[in-house]
Amino acid sequence: MKNSENKGGNEEIASLPPSTDSAIELKNITKRFGHVVANSDVNLKVRTGTIHGIVGENGAGKSTLMNILFGLYKPDSGMIFLNGQAVDVNSPEKSIALGIGMVHQHFMLVPTFTVLENAMLGNEGSMLLRSGEEVVLDRLKGLSNNYGLDVDFEAIISDTPVGMQQRVEILKALNRGAKILILDEPTGVLTPQETIGLFDILRSLREQGVTIILITHKLKEIMSITDTVSVMRGGKVVANFSTEKTSPEELAENMVGRKVLLSIEKPTLKVGKPVLEVKNVSHESKDGVLVLKNISFDLKEGEILGIAGVAGNGQSELLDILSGIETLQIGQITVNDKTILPFQDWNSKKAREFGVAHVPEDRHKRGLVLPFYNYENSILGYHRNENYSSGFLMDKRKILNFVDDLVENFDVRPRSSSISSGKLSGGNQQKLVLAREIESNPNILLVGQPTRGVDIGAIERIYEDLMKLKSKGTAILLVSVELDEIMSLSDRIVVMNQGTIVGETNSSNATELDLGKMMSGLEQV
Amino acid sequence: MSDSNIIPKWLSVGVIPLMNLFLAFCVSGLFIFFIGENPFRAIFVMIKGAFYYPGAIGYTLYYTTNFIFTGLAVALAFHARLFNIGGEGQAYVGGLGVGLVCLIFDQHVVGFLVTILAILGSVIFGAIWGIIPGYLQAKRGSHIVITTIMFNFIAAALMVYLLVNVIIEPGQMSPETRDFASGVGLVQIHILAKYLGLEMAMSPLNLSFIVALTVSVGFWFLVWRTKFGYEVRSLGHSETAAIYAGIKVSSTIIIVMAISGGLAGLVAINELLGVHNKLLLGFTAGYGFTGIAVALMGRNHPVGIFLASLLFGALYQGGTELDFEFSSITREMVLLIQGLIILFSGALAYMLNPLVERIYIKYYGNYNNA
Numbered sequence: 001m002k003n004s005e006n007k008g009g010n011e012e013i014a015s016l017p018p019s020t021d022s023a024i025e026l027k028n029i030t031k032r033f034g035h036v037v038a039n040s041d042v043n044l045k046v047r048t049g050t051i052h053g054i055v056g057e058n059g060a061g062k063s064t065l066m067n068i069l070f071g072l073y074k075p076d077s078g079m080i081f082l083n084g085q086a087v088d089v090n091s092p093e094k095s096i097a098l099g100i101g102m103v104h105q106h107f108m109l110v111p112t113f114t115v116l117e118n119a120m121l122g123n124e125g126s127m128l129l130r131s132g133e134e135v136v137l138d139r140l141k142g143l144s145n146n147y148g149l150d151v152d153f154e155a156i157i158s159d160t161p162v163g164m165q166q167r168v169e170i171l172k173a174l175n176r177g178a179k180i181l182i183l184d185e186p187t188g189v190l191t192p193q194e195t196i197g198l199f200d201i202l203r204s205l206r207e208q209g210v211t212i213i214l215i216t217h218k219l220k221e222i223m224s225i226t227d228t229v230s231v232m233r234g235g236k237v238v239a240n241f242s243t244e245k246t247s248p249e250e251l252a253e254n255m256v257g258r259k260v261l262l263s264i265e266k267p268t269l270k271v272g273k274p275v276l277e278v279k280n281v282s283h284e285s286k287d288g289v290l291v292l293k294n295i296s297f298d299l300k301e302g303e304i305l306g307i308a309g310v311a312g313n314g315q316s317e318l319l320d321i322l323s324g325i326e327t328l329q330i331g332q333i334t335v336n337d338k339t340i341l342p343f344q345d346w347n348s349k350k351a352r353e354f355g356v357a358h359v360p361e362d363r364h365k366r367g368l369v370l371p372f373y374n375y376e377n378s379i380l381g382y383h384r385n386e387n388y389s390s391g392f393l394m395d396k397r398k399i400l401n402f403v404d405d406l407v408e409n410f411d412v413r414p415r416s417s418s419i420s421s422g423k424l425s426g427g428n429q430q431k432l433v434l435a436r437e438i439e440s441n442p443n444i445l446l447v448g449q450p451t452r453g454v455d456i457g458a459i460e461r462i463y464e465d466l467m468k469l470k471s472k473g474t475a476i477l478l479v480s481v482e483l484d485e486i487m488s489l490s491d492r493i494v495v496m497n498q499g500t501i502v503g504e505t506n507s508s509n510a511t512e513l514d515l516g517k518m519m520s521g522l523e524q525v
Numbered sequence: 526m527s528d529s530n531i532i533p534k535w536l537s538v539g540v541i542p543l544m545n546l547f548l549a550f551c552v553s554g555l556f557i558f559f560i561g562e563n564p565f566r567a568i569f570v571m572i573k574g575a576f577y578y579p580g581a582i583g584y585t586l587y588y589t590t591n592f593i594f595t596g597l598a599v600a601l602a603f604h605a606r607l608f609n610i611g612g613e614g615q616a617y618v619g620g621l622g623v624g625l626v627c628l629i630f631d632q633h634v635v636g637f638l639v640t641i642l643a644i645l646g647s648v649i650f651g652a653i654w655g656i657i658p659g660y661l662q663a664k665r666g667s668h669i670v671i672t673t674i675m676f677n678f679i680a681a682a683l684m685v686y687l688l689v690n691v692i693i694e695p696g697q698m699s700p701e702t703r704d705f706a707s708g709v710g711l712v713q714i715h716i717l718a719k720y721l722g723l724e725m726a727m728s729p730l731n732l733s734f735i736v737a738l739t740v741s742v743g744f745w746f747l748v749w750r751t752k753f754g755y756e757v758r759s760l761g762h763s764e765t766a767a768i769y770a771g772i773k774v775s776s777t778i779i780i781v782m783a784i785s786g787g788l789a790g791l792v793a794i795n796e797l798l799g800v801h802n803k804l805l806l807g808f809t810a811g812y813g814f815t816g817i818a819v820a821l822m823g824r825n826h827p828v829g830i831f832l833a834s835l836l837f838g839a840l841y842q843g844g845t846e847l848d849f850e851f852s853s854i855t856r857e858m859v860l861l862i863q864g865l866i867i868l869f870s871g872a873l874a875y876m877l878n879p880l881v882e883r884i885y886i887k888y889y890g891n892y893n894n895a
Binding site: 393 | 750751752753755756758759762763765766767768769770771773
């Protein structure tokens with residue numbers, strides 16, 4: 001271990017004299033929810049005018065800590081110092097008044113308001129809206145020029161791209177006088193180019209003395225933008241690093257508490273015949289928007305085809321149609337030599353009968369019935385199968401036998417058949433869904449966002465399972481917004497933008513930059 | 526993490542409902558105190574009225590029977606996340622099924638067979654009254670709460686029309702059909718007991734009670750042991766997950782509403798085949814609505830529903846006694862007590878959870894959850 005790591009990160013900070021150059025100092029923060037300790041004796045110090053990263057797996061306590069700082073939770077014990085002064089942050093209003101701004105992972109904007117109306121929310125300038133608008137607009141234009149926060153003040157939020165919505169959030173915080181900015185997973189919804197733009201903004205904010213806390217699980221981003229970084233695990237700060245003195249491997253190791261392999265062994269395999277052919281599929285959403293335009297591709301045995309793209313560019317709809325959740329409207333799909341035509345009887349039940357398994361993008365809404373026990377969820381979608389039932393009755397003993405093997409073979413923790421799946425961690429929930437779908441022996445597997453909200457340890461395992469399935473000859477369609485994931489798992493990559501396929505490439509000669517350009521619709525290949 | 530995960534089951538389904546009940550009685554006691562009566566004596570009278578006097582238990586269980594049927598009806602729909610407010614109407618129309626079968630067949634067919642057919646009639650007619658709102662919800666998106674409420678009114682109007690104009694016994698003023706032929710109907714328990722050589726006080730308790738218990742067991746089996754029950758519960762917890770699992774949402778909704786309506790329709794066998802021996806106006810007397818509270822309080826489980834039904838049965842019966850015993854406590858006062866129980870056990874069912882959780886954590890908080 002490097003000497004920069006220490007037990008709880010306490011001694012290093014505690015040994016330093018209280019200084020006024022730290023914008024934020026948290027001392028011995030502890031927060032419990034019932035018997036769960038979300039934050040245990042956390043110490044954190046962020047110097048004024050720096051970008052400080054906080055990394056950690058899901059449930060490591062990052063969000064709780066930031067919510068304490070933002071006044072949403074009250075710590076059970078511990079102290080908060082701002083610029084060397086002890087403060088009592090007991091509400092978000094107080095926190096805003098103290099100059100703390102927070103940009104949430106899910107934006108808190110009114111979709112029907114204009115950018116200006118949203119940015120001035122909470123600081124309207126004067127009693128009358130009209131005169132307030134002028135005051136605020138002046139101030140916002142100043143801020144926007146200073147920091148390169150390029151926005152269109154007249155635009156309605158719902159018409160603006162996510163990148164701009166995020167800039168509006170930042171403007172909103174600055175307009176309220178934020179000197180400390182907390183960003184929670186800010187890049188999850190951005191293209192690589194937009195991420196670069198965001199980081200430029202953050203750097204110029206830093207230059208002007210704004211202190212930034214960046215919460216993320218992307219180690220690459222930590223490495224590229226932060227000055228210092230804290231690693232949280234199990235509610236504690238387990239290590240503090242100066243960014244230039246650490247490496248992604250070291251951070252990952254601290255996050256998980258053991259060595260992790262960040263690279264994946266891809267089995268080289270000869271691909272077989274095409275098992276899924278998609279021809280000229282278009283789709284109109286319920287509100288009449290054309291979400292898929294003339295999509296065609298095929299998928300072969302033993303192949304992983306990655307679909308890259310920023311969220312909301314038609315990938316979800318494509319998965320829904322292929323898995324039978326949505327009706328096919330235009331085009332043609334051939335699954336294992338069976339052809340599906342528009343408005344034919346095509347549903348999830350049939351898809352499963354045709355050998356298509358589906359790990360849905362949203363395991364909470366789709367993949368699992370959260371209040372159900374594991375044994376009930378282990379057969380969701382396959383409950384009509386004669387392995388688990390006789391006649392109209394369910395065979396509980398057979399199901400229990402099945403699920404016991406399942407949690408054992410796929411390392412679902414805790415290894416219990418009768419715990420509500422809602423109580424499992426995200427990673428274990430995902431392992432359960434993946435296990436169920438793999439156990440159905442599909443020859444086509446549709447996978448959406450396999451590692452969203454999943455901790456690193458589980459990610460490793462999920463990748464392994466996918467690779468094992470691939471080497472058995474199963475064709476895998478992988479939809480993910482994580483470009484790294486697409487690039488490291490897929491054999492072939494297609495990129496989607498605004499409902500069309502804008503490019504296709506072999507993963508061996510794909511670069512992040514090229515893919516990013518395609519994702520933003522700038523370039524066709 | 527969700528709050529309900531913190532405290533163990535015996536607290537959340539055992540102690541907390543009892544505390545709710547206790548609170549409801551405390552507040553009721555305050556009201557009784559304010560109108561100048563002794564709340565303790567009132568409770569004593571009520572308990573005696575429900576369980577002590579000869580035949581009291583019979584009456585209590587007779588009411589209980591109705592609440593089991595309507596409670597199960599609401600609970601089944603609730604497992605599919607459907608709020609069936611239409612138990613009242615479904616029970617009423619179920620009565621029409623009983624009435625029609627009896628009036629058409631009782632002169633020609635043996636009583637036993639007519640009774641069986643009449644039971645089927647109550648289920649089928651109740652089911653039809655459930656299927657229509659179910660269909661409208663499933664295929665047309667009309668909200669089931671609105672349609673089932675409306676169907677209560679339609680049922681009431683339909684029955685008034687039929688009983689006043691069509692199936693009324695000719696030559697009489699009250700809106701009732703003629704009596705069903707002797708031999709048709711469900712035997713009352715005290716008569717049955719007499720055949721077996723046991724002496725029991727007279728009460729309207731009849732074989733429907735046995736039917737209700739059997740149906741309760743069947744309900745448990747259906748919901749927790751069959752594929753259909755699995756699909757219903759999946760749908761109830763998460764419609765998106767149900768669609769993902771290939772469950773046909775609309776047909777499941779329609780079938781659930783059919784069974785739910787059929788269960789509510791069974792109230793008619795207790796009332797008409799067991800007691801009145803004819804079809805008459807307004808025999809449902811709000812049992813369908815109380816079924817909502819019963820299901821809420823019984824947490825949609827047959828055991829809970831049985832206990833809640835017993836409580837409401839005792840309240841109905843004991844309440845009558847209260848009305849009888851005290852001049853200042855009227856029928857309305859009894860309704861108020863029932864209302865308070867529904868309020869505390871149903872609407873405010875989770876009010877005490879945070880408090881109990883805090884106390885529980887304080888004393889058992891340091892145990893480790895893996």
